[in-house]
Amino acid sequence: MLLLYRLLSKKxxxxxxxRPAKYGVFFRGTPVEGFDLGDEGPEEERRAMARQVLVHHSAPPDEAVLELTTTQPEDRVLIAQVEARRTLKDTASRVLSLARGEGAPLDPEDQLAIPCVDMAITRNYRELAGRKLKNAGARGFVVSEAQQDxxxxxDARGAEVKSSAHLGVACAAPPRAFYFTCPFVVLLVRRRSDEPYLVVWVQTPELLIPLAAPAGGSP
Incomplete structure (x- = not known):
């Protein structure tokens, strides 16, 4: 078996x-840990925190798309509260369409409360087992296992993501061979009938057609 592995790790x-939210964040009525701009501390620090929050979309009271800027300018952290679409892909496309452009910095007087996330999920793609690979150069191989972690x-310091995926592939079973070289039976039956109208058991070569000698061959 051949194992293919891919790792993504970003901090x-x-x-x-x-600032850690002093009284937490009430997410759907449940208190959870979160972070905000804080009510105490130097005013300049609050302004600096507000500048790193870009508002791309705001439709009070429940819809907003924010971007939390990080020290890695090529990566974006988007936090969106929008109505879910039919699929997660459709929802993500909606958020990205609203997050075009540079956005406007959060006003230091605005309020912010974002829950902290800490999740670890393992997904086994059992529905892929047995599928044939269609990549060029991979003919004859099938997926034996596929898993993603x-x-x-x-949290208040930033976002950290780790994603690993491995794909096990194995040689596909060789093409099957159906050689009728032993006694066999022939049935003729109408499609909607349970009774055949002809059954022949072929036991000996007498019921078969002899192979003709090749043209020009020895008599």
Whole structure:
């Protein structure tokens, strides 16, 4: 068996850490840990935290798309509260369409409360087992196993993600051979009938057609 492995690991830190939410965040009525701009501390620090939050979309009271800027400018951390679409892909496309452009920095007087996320998920793609690979140069191989592990932590300091996936492939079973070289039976039956109208058991070569000698061959 051949094992293919892929690893993604990123640690995205905010230039200025946010403040842990003193009283937590009430997510659907449940108190959870979170982070905000804080009510105490130097005013300039609050302004610095606000500048690293870009508002791309705001439709009060429940819809918003924010971007938390990090020290890695090529990566974006988007936090969106929008109505779910039919699929997760459709929802992500909607968020990306709303997050076009540079966005406007959060006003220091605005309020912010984001829950902390700490998740670890393992997904086994059993539905892929037995599928044939269609890649060029991979003919004759099938998927024997496929698994993905995802870890995400989002807190006041930044976002950290680790994702690993492995794909096991094995040689496909060789093409089957159906050689009728032993006694066999022939049935003729109408499609919607349970009774054949002809059954022949072929036991000896007498019922078969002899192979003609090749043209020009020995008599």
């Amino acid at each position: 995205l830190a905010y230039p200025v850490p946010f 995802i870890q995400l932590r989002l």
